[in-house]
Amino acid sequence: MTVKDFDVGQKVFIINMYEGRNCEPEIxxxxxxxxxxxxxxxxxxxxxxxxxxxxxxxxxxxxxxxITYLCPSRTDANNYIEQSKLSKWLSNITWIKCRKYTLEQLRKVKEILVD
Structure with missing residues (x-):
């Protein structure tokens, strides 16, 4: 998305993720x-x-x-927040937590994530 996708007077949505703080993201x-x-x-x-x-x-x-983020729609803002939360969740899966998944589940995850 570029600057040219926005128009004067357009309603937009600002995301503040509050990174590093114990707060929920705000739109x-x-x-x-x-x-x-x-x-x-x-x-x-x-x-x-x-x-x-x-x-x-x-x-x-x-x-x-x-830093805050500017989105053209509330849907885009909510999608970014969800993607950010899922990325953090995925990055926090440790070896100990992974051991509870079956081999087949891990293979499916790898198949989805590997290009």
Whole structure:
């Protein structure tokens, strides 16, 4: 998704993941104030830009603090949150936890995850 996919006045959804804190992710509504060549600016002045790693929308352009994400729909925002939670869950499966799965289950997981 690129800057060109957004329009002035469009309702958008801001995700704050609260990484490293004991908080649930938050989704807020905002409106697009300006669309430039490189950035989308929302009504509070925050600017968002395209980054390859985030396919659901745009990433906040900031030098400090927690980064927020801009999505064109609430569905995209919820999908990103779900993907993030599932990725963390998958990365936290340890050898001890994996031993409770059958060989067939592990083969199916490998088949799905390996390109």
């Amino acid at each position: 807020r509504e905002a409106k697009v104030k300006a669309v430039g060549r490189k950035y989308v600016t929302i009504d509070n002045g925050n600017r968002y830009e395209h980054e390859e790693r985030f396919c659901y929308g745009l990433v906040q352009n900031t030098d400090y603090g927690e």
